[in-house]
Structures are given as structure tokens and as C-alpha cells.
Amino acid sequence: MRLTCPLCGPRDRREFYYYGAAVYLDRPAADAPPEAWDEYLHLRDNPAGVTQDLWYHEQGCGSWLKVTRNTVTHEILAVDAVSAADAAEEAR
Amino acid sequence: MRIDGKGRIDRTRPVTFTFDGRPYAGYRGDTLASALIANDVRVVGRSFKYHRPRGILTAGSEEPNALVEVVGPANQTPNTRATVQELFEGLVARSQNRWPSLSLDLLEVNDLAAPFLSAGFYYKTFMWPRRFWEGIYEPLIRRAAGLGRLSGKHDEGVYEKAWAHCDLLVIGAGPAGLMAALVAARAGADVILCDESAEMGGRLLSDEGQIDGMPAADWTAAVLAELASLPNLRLMPRTTVTGAYDDGTYGALERVGLHRSPRPNLPRECFWRIVAKRSILAAGALERGIAFQDNDRPGVMLAGSLATYLNRYGVSPGKRVALFANNGSVRATARSLKAAGVEVVAILDSRPDAPDEPGIPVHKGATVLRARGRMGLHSLSFAHEGRVHALEVDCLGVSGGWNPAVHLTCHRNGRPRWSDELAAFVPMEGAVPGMRVAGAAAGSFSTHACLASGAEAARESLAALGRDGGALDLPRAEDAPYRIAPLWTVPGKGRAWLDFANDVTVKDVTLAAQEGFRSVEHMKRYTTQGMAPDQGKSSNVAALAVLADATGRGIPETGTTTFRPPYTPVSIAAMGAGGRGAGFAPQRFLTSDQASRDRAAPMVEAGLWYRPSYFPKPQETTWREACDREVRMVRETVGVSDVSTLGKIDVQGPDAARFLDFVYSNTMSTLPVGKVRYGLMLREDGHVLDDGTCARLGAQHWLITTTTAAAGLVMRHLDFVHQAFCAGWQLRFVSVTEAWAQFAIAGPQARALVASALGRAPELGFMGCAPVTVQGVAGRLFRISFSGEEGYELAVPTRFGEALFRDLVARAETMGGGPYGMEALNVLRIEKGFITHAEIHGRVTAFDIGMEKMVSGKKDCIGKAAAMRPGMQGAARAQMVGLKPLSDDVITAGAHLFAQGVDLGRETSAGYVTSVGYSPTLHSHLALGFLANGRARHGETVRLVDRLRGVDVLCTVTSPVFHDPKGEKLRA
């Protein structure tokens, strides 16, 4: 398996650390109800098909990446740096 | 026998070798198989189950019979295919699966018991009674099972692994692969051409055909010479591409040193991971047999191998040869043999409309009924036009057709497609993204078709790479049609073999179907067909044709079993090259490493680091004596310890303080410059992630430390929080763990030692930090303590670490102090109730360790929402306590805690012990642990029980701080 890091280019999966579903990017507000935190912390889908998850380019640039891939065909559909989206949000 | 004037062997370079202890001679360029054939050795092994004598069946890596042990000075490699093993001077090979010898094998009795050893024998026989499983059945099965033997010693051989990248990977260097590589390389693409054989050319080396009016072998040599001259093409002979993986990654095994006398440091094998933008599979086709009675007799071979042995190695397995085929591919072989002076007695062609062959009798519509000759074929009987005939031959070449080598196209869950025209499975195009299939692997069998499809595949691959293939005149070559009339088995009495390697007969497959194992996957497991080292390369299709027939379905409906990597066996040693012993994990060494070893300190692993355990004195006989002395030394004078393994992260920027407030549970932004604060990090689920110190070096400049164990984890966590939640904030941070060497100086004399090293008294209050100059080197001084004594940590750039350590230790010794190691460090912190990852093991909250006040109520932080939830604090939780035994007995970490008087059990366990040590300060064993509602139970007596190590001790529950509870020494 290979991932194309937006900064470093195509690299073997051994350079990356796998974390889990990209849901972890959607942190609830500090005062959100317990259900929201429960969902955020503990509940995950297990899709056969397109999924988004987080990978860390640990042996590269240190970027956290949101990878869109298909669990059935193993296709990698997109690799985005999580900071790019967030920084754009912040600027607006 | 050797045939004069034939073959590509080097007759000027004779080579001697032994097989089963007997010396033989061959030539450079021989395989072990061809050399054995040259020496008229017919029986080379015994079959797996019935121990029937077996000879060489094929000339390639698909060989099921000729598996031998190759014995080297440091290795013994079982199941080596004699057809692949190249001959070298001094090669020692042994046959397998026989006792006491190849000619007399006592387990051949199994062959007589064959009626009882049919498919599913093990499943049926070794079931009852149940009490026989372990004592009787298992040893029995284990003794009979397995093929070759290992040496039982460590494999001291050298192995390599490596990466390669290219535009185009061409797999197989026969006519299609050579043509593809030539077209692609001429167009400028970066090409790797792999072939599993020592010499490239594939079947062009076995054929006597012509290409462009010259012998195929000459054309091959010219192409290879051109390819070798191109800088953008890499030739990788002796390299088998074994697997196709995601995103253009391929596994390949190169035989680097297996074909020559062993030399020190020469790798035996190299496991390659090849990353290719595109690939062309040109792996050719594998011949299959036809099953008839006793078709496993030595001397019955696949017909194509006879041409290979003759034209490539200059040997013939027989003097009087017959050929039995259901297709036209044996005709060229027959002509070659005849021209070389081998007597070709007959062609038994099962096709009634088969063509004639000048000078060779062709029996059209004939089928072989039986082979005779237990230790070597001497005759056969065949049916022709309703009558049975006998034929005296010492070799029979059989061709039941050719199977395209579709294996790699199926490694990503692809399934091959059945072709009625070829009576074989052909690859499904597009099964592996980026891979094209060419030549015989795609079902194009003539030389012309191979050359054309190789060129076409290259052009398409080049187009995908954005390159132009250019114009090319295709070389002229034979284009004979491949006509096959399927014939899988010849009906008759007796046993007819399908899978030679696992001894599976036609009857076994039929029986499996009768007993309900109708799915091809069930049949495979029930009969073990296709499960031997050869993975059924020459038997799978015939076996499923028999199954299809027995179940009344067609072959496409029956389907194939799953093709999985590797294509041929890969040694674990090659895949794990470099990972043995010290190579298993990286090693990290402190700058003080040599200084510690100079003092005979035993080193202990801490993550990847090696740290000194203790520094023994000459009169000390146990580690405890050294540890106790070092603890007393720190408590009474001064000790020096290397603490550089702690993670250090440099954080800078206008938003650094804001960020630290977010990742630490307590507030950092209020810390003045020149001060240090202890900090706690939580995971988002509310449990403790790590603890450490946070020093403010400037208004926008911070240095934080992590524990040794969690340094990588914390860095990853900080990167996540920053990039995911506050990427717009103005800050950057970087790990500086390896940039600084840092030493703890602790004890009542610590200040004096620091003053001596700096040349001036350190004007630093408790939890202060300041830049300092250490004998001309810019460093940093922190007043922090992990021992409970007055303590400093002095940091200098790594390159000065060793010098500073030696200097500090020398100064300490003049003051009655010295170095201390991990053991003393651990006792010192237990005496003070300081935590490590033994305590913050991932399931404890800030409340559990008594630090709930460190979760600030004034701000949000990672983990706060979860930490505030019910159940994350309260009396029901196990809380950190100290434990002091009532006796002198040893106590152990991992022990459980019980209230007195309760029955011991999982349900009654009230807590557990995380750290233990002997305190020379308090003259007692001490422990830290977690006890339900523990903070309210100080003074209570509990039972500490470790059933694994037989410990059962009464302990008093105490505060976790045993020594100097008010911290007066710390602040002195």
C-alpha cells in the first residue's frame, strides 16, 4: 500500500502510523452533551466501501493526513493534510 | 545421459557434487536436476504419503517431486527444487522423506496400505477416542508428516532486503517479456526486467525455432546485449516476482548466493520490494499432465521439460522416448529429440484428427493406460483403435496442455476466466491495476503471438506513462496454431496421480465429491490437493476438471481455489533480513554509554534506549548492594544520572502558551519566564496520557519534557492536536530529544557540585530554569527533582554530553558521591511516590493518582470533557496508595490487593501493585499500587497476593509519599 503525502509525495505505508476514523477531527464543543462526546470518542462505523481515516506521516514530515479509501477495492481516492482544511476554516 | 553438441552448459568447466553421499560430475550451467539426469539418476525422492519412488517431472520452479535438502556449512535448506538449484563446485544435496535410504524406504509400506489411506484418512481415523489425541495420534502424525529437515541450528546465513522503483516492471524474460522490455526501454522508460531463471530467454532457450531467420537463442542473445547496454533498464536474473500488492508494489526474491559456493558476507537471497508505475506480466505458461495408472513412475515427465533438458542442458532423460499428448506442442520436442539421436518410438496423440509427423510413428486417438517400472519406467501399455499395445520405453513425455501463469493477476482478489478454446484459465484483464498480461501468460502461445502481444503491452503501458512506443518491425517467428482436445484422465483400474507432491489421485478427488466435498475449496482441504510446496502448479486444473466431472458441473462453474502470494516459496529469513538479534529493533545509546560501560554498569533496555542499571563497586556481589548504596549516596551526598532519554520538545511562537494550555490539563500560560511547572497531559477519553515538565525559556519559547516511554506518543499527539484543531495558531514545535544531553544532579551536595562545575553558585530557586555557561559551553540549568532531594538537571548540546558526564561524576566522587543507575532512580522515586508509566498505564485518571486539582476548571483542554464524566472519579475507583509490608518478605509488582478475611478471587480483588522496591532509607520494602477507595483507607491492613510467584504478605496502606512528605529537602 502506498499513500501520496501532499508534502512528501508517494511513500510506502511503512512510513505511516494508522490512527482510526476521521470522525476524530470533529471534536464537540467543551459543553456539548455527553451523547455527542460518547459518539465522538467511542462509536465508529465499519464500512465495506469508501471510508475516511487518519494517518500520520511519522517517518516523514509529521503531517496528519485524512485518507479517503475503499476498503473493498483498496483504492486510495484522496489524501489531504488535516491542517489544510482547518487553517482555511480558521482564516474565514 | 549427456547428449553431445547440445545445450548451453559450459563443457570447459566441470563441476563435482554429491547426492546422497555419492560423488557425481556435471558442468557449469547445469541445474542439479539436469546433472542428475546426465548421470542417469532416476529416483530423486520419495512421495509424501505413500513413499513411492519419484523422479524429476519438470524443468522449472513448479517441480513437485525433485525436492532435496541442500547442505551447507551453516545451513540446511529443505525442499530445494533440484530443477532450480544451479550446480556449483562442492554442492551437497540429499534426498528427502525416506528412511533409511532412497532405494529402501520402510514407509513404502504405506503404498501397500493405500486402500486405507484415501482422501480424508486423517480426519476419519484420528478422531476417536478423544484421549488418544495428544499422547498417540499427534506424535504419530508428526513423525510421518513434513518433507525435508531443518538443521536445528540458527541460520547464520546472510540475507538482504531492498527496494527498487521503476516506470515499468516486466515479469518474465521469454519472447513476450523480452519484446516488451525492448520496446519500453528503447522509448526511454525506466524498466526492470525480472526472470526467475539464471539465464534470460525463457522458452527461447529450449526451442530450436527461428526468429528473423536466426536461431531463437541467437536472437535472444542480441536482444539481451542491447538491453544490457541501456542505462534505463535493469536486468534482474534469478529473481522471481512472488506477489502483486496494492498500489503497484511487488514482492520479488533474488537468489544472490545460492548458486555458488558459500562465501562470508555474500547474501544467500535478497527480498525485493519493487514499486512500479506499470507492469507487464509475461510469466509464460505451465504444462500439465494427463492422469493414467501409475503415471508417477520415474521417467514419466512433462513433455516440454524434455526439450528444455535437451536444448538448454544437453541431457536426455531417456534413450527410447515416447510422447503422449492431447495437443500439438510436443511435435517440436519430438523433432529435437530425434535430430539429437534420441530414439523417439512413438507419438501417442489422443486427438483422432492429429496430423502426421515425418519419420515418427503417430498413433492418433491413442491413450496411455499404464506405466511400468517401480524404480524407473521400462514399458507402457496404450490403447489404440480398440486394442491394447505395449511399448518398451525408458522415458515418456506427457502434455495435457498448458496453463497460462495467471497467479499474479489473482493476488488482489481477481479470478481468472475459463477459455474453452485453450481448455485453460486465462487472466482477467485489469485484475491488478496497472498490470497488462502478455504472451503465453495471456494465452498467446505461438512465438509470433508472444512477440506481438509483448510489444503491444509495452506500447499501451508507455501510453499510460505518457510516452510514445514508436514504430517497430515485429521480428518474424513461427505462428503454429495450438490445437487442444481436452483429456484429463485415462479411465481404468489402479491409481492415477494428479498431485504428485501430496500424493492425490483421481480416485481421491472423486471420493471427496461423493462424500459431499463438492466445492473446490472443500475438495482441496479434504484431499490436500494443491497444498504442497508447489501449490499444485501442475495439478490444480486437472484436479478441478475431475471434480467438475464428478459433480456434473462444468469447469467454469466449479471455479478455481484462491491464488495467494507467494508464487514460489520465500524464506522467512529473506523477508526478515537484518531483523535477527540486535537487528530486531533500533538501538539508542546515551552520550554517557561508554563512560557507564567503563564502570562495568550492566545496561538495561528502556524502550529503544540502553541505560545503566547500576554502577557496581568491586566488593559488591549483588545488584541490591549497589542499588542500596546509590540510593543512600543520593540521600546523603550527591548522585549524577543521565536523564537524556526523556523526550524534549521545543515549542515556540505567539500562540505557544495558548497551545500548551490546551494540551496540558493544568495552566501553563501563567508561568513566568525562567520557571518550570510540572504538567499532566490527558487523552481525549479522560485518562492520563503522560506527565512531565514545562519550562518557559522566553516569552514565546518553551521546552517541555515527556517520559522516556511516551516521547514518540506525545509528539504524535501534539502534532495531531495542532494540525487537527488549531492549525491556524501561530506556533511551531520540534523534538530536540537527541540535540541535548541532560544530567540529573541530586542530593544535599547537589548545589555544591553544580557550583563546582559552573564555577559559580547557581542562583536558582526550586522550579527555576536559566541559561548557563558550562566550562565555555552554552547550556541550560533546571532546578527540578525526581528523587525528592535538592536536584538540578544540567543540559548541554549532545556532542559535549560524554565529557560533561565524566566531569560531573569525577567531581561528585571527590565529594563522596558518584553516578547512579536506573535501579536507584526507581527506588528514589518510589520513596517519594512519583509516578512513571507503571502507574499511568493508560487506565488511570487524574483523580486516581490524586491530581484531580490539576485539571483546571478555568479552561478547556484535551480530555477535560471526558475526565469530568461520572465514573471517572469517586470512591469506587482504584486510587493510588503506598503499601508497606508488615514483615521483611519480598513483595512483587503485579500482585493483587485484598481486604483481610475475604476469599481470594477475581471478584474480590480490591486493587493491584504497580511498582516495588527496597528502600534503604526506610529499611523496608515499599510499593505503589491502586486500591479501591484507597485514599480513605490509609492505615488499613490489606493482603498483597501474587499467586504466580507465591507471595502472600500483609501490608499497611499509606500515603504514596513515604519520604519527606512535606517536600522540605526539595525546596531547601
Ligand SMILES: [Zn+2]
Ligand atoms: Zn509527508
